[in-house]
Amino acid sequence: MSQLQRLEALTLEKIAVRVVDEKTIGFVGSISLRVPSDVFRPYFSDVHQAAVSDGLDELIVDFTALDFMNSSSIRVLVTWLDWIAAEPEAKQYVLHFRTNAATTWQQTTLSVLQTLSQNHVKISSANP
Amino acid sequence: MGTDETSQRLVQLRFKPLWRYVDQVREFCGTFAESTFEDDALGHRVRLTVHELIENAIKYSPQNDRASLGLSIECTDASVEIRVTNTAQPEHAGRLRQALAALRELDPADAYAKAMRRALTLPENESGLGLARIQHEASMSLSVEIDEAGRVQVIARGSLPEGTT
Numbered sequence: 001m002s003q004l005q006r007l008e009a010l011t012l013e014k015i016a017v018r019v020v021d022e023k024t025i026g027f028v029g030s031i032s033l034r035v036p037s038d039v040f041r042p043y044f045s046d047v048h049q050a051a052v053s054d055g056l057d058e059l060i061v062d063f064t065a066l067d068f069m070n071s072s073s074i075r076v077l078v079t080w081l082d083w084i085a086a087e088p089e090a091k092q093y094v095l096h097f098r099t100n101a102a103t104t105w106q107q108t109t110l111s112v113l114q115t116l117s118q119n120h121v122k123i124s125s126a127n128p
Numbered sequence: 129m130g131t132d133e134t135s136q137r138l139v140q141l142r143f144k145p146l147w148r149y150v151d152q153v154r155e156f157c158g159t160f161a162e163s164t165f166e167d168d169a170l171g172h173r174v175r176l177t178v179h180e181l182i183e184n185a186i187k188y189s190p191q192n193d194r195a196s197l198g199l200s201i202e203c204t205d206a207s208v209e210i211r212v213t214n215t216a217q218p219e220h221a222g223r224l225r226q227a228l229a230a231l232r233e234l235d236p237a238d239a240y241a242k243a244m245r246r247a248l249t250l251p252e253n254e255s256g257l258g259l260a261r262i263q264h265e266a267s268m269s270l271s272v273e274i275d276e277a278g279r280v281q282v283i284a285r286g287s288l289p290e291g292t293t
Contacts, residue, residue: 014151032154032179034147034187037252068154071180075247075255082248104172108265112240 003050004059010043015066017043024060030068040076048083051093058094063106064126074109081113084120096122135209138164139201145182145189145214154179157201161208167289173266174201174210177284180258181212185282189214208288210268213281221274224282227259228270236264 002022009018015029025047033039051059084092099106107125114121139160143149158175162168182197189195198213216224231239243260250256262268268284275281 030151032151032183034183035253041252068175068179070183071257071261072183072253072255074244074257074261075250078244078247079252102168104169105176105265109240109261112237112264113244115237115241116244 003053004047004056007046007050010039012039020060020062022054023056023058024062026062026064027066029066031066031073032068032070033073036070036073036076040073041079044076044080045083048080052087052091055091056093058096058122060096060098062098063103063110064098064100066100066106067103069105069109074113077113078116081117081120085117092120094120094122096124099123099125101125135202135204137200137202139199141199142196143199145186145191145195145197147186150179150182150186153182153199157199157210161201165288170208170289173268173286174208177210177262177266177268177286178212180262181210181282181284184258185212185214185216185280188216188220203288206288208286210284211281213279215278216280218278221272221278221280224280225272225274228272231260231263231270236260236267240264 005019005022007019009016015027015031017025017027020026047059081095084095097106097110099110101107110121110123114123139157141153143153154175157178158171161174162171178199182199185197189197195215198211200211202209234242240257240260240263243257247255247257259270262284263270266284266286268286271283273281273283
């Protein structure tokens with residue numbers, strides 16, 4: 001079992017994040033926490049450490065069932081990208097966001113996030 | 129726009145600036161816009177704008193029994209306007225005015241990317257992304273009005289899609 005698969009799911013009132021397989025985590029619900037860094041920063045840090053330990057080239061972040069994310073939570077994604085860039089090159093990986101084409105914010109926000117680090121963000125869109 | 133004879137006030141809400149109302153107000157306004165204009169994309173723009181503006185307003189509102197937050201949605205044939213009003217400290221109102229002026233100087237996508245880079249320099253519980261996100265994702269222009277009583281009104285104004293009724 002990979003380090004990623006050892007992580008427990010994160011389940012809150014309106015959002016659940018769980019490991020789907022050895023290189024995929026999936027989000028279901030919406031994220032609008034007032035201080036998301038209290039919850040998501042440590043969880044994403046654990047996911048990041050697991051991805052590095054597992055030597056992943058790419059981590060799939062499945063947003064197809066994520067309805068909404070507030071800007072305070074988007075900031076945590078920016079931080080995650082910064083962690084990846086700070087790793088030695090051999091340990092860096094790509095955050096591959098799998099998005100829902102009908103959820104407009106995902107296309108607009110993630111495409112801007114991608115401009116921060118083209119080598120570390122990939123976006124693929126699925127129709128609902 | 130509020131005094132324009134052709135404008136129509138669609139929604140007017142006043143509520144205490146409590147975090148537990150944010151999701152309900154966002155979803156109500158978004159669904160209302162979708163059904164009124166029969167346009168899912170417009171519903172998304174309204175949903176996003178309402179969420180980010182009231183999130184900001186709640187964060188910077190005094191937490192006392194008299195505090196209140198106002199929200200209105202108005203439209204004309206060509207545009208939709210969302211106004212969020214609250215009481216804020218004078219220094220916050222000044223920073224808000226400066227932030228909006230800086231946003232208007234950049235392409236919306238560039239301003240959002242710049243805000244993301246700047247977010248890394250802020251304390252972890254701050255993002256500074258909301259206004260840039262509205263300007264880019266919801267295609268809204270933003271302005272602010274501050275009255276003598278310290279009431280701050282942030283106005284988001286965007287075009288309605290052609291053919292919207």
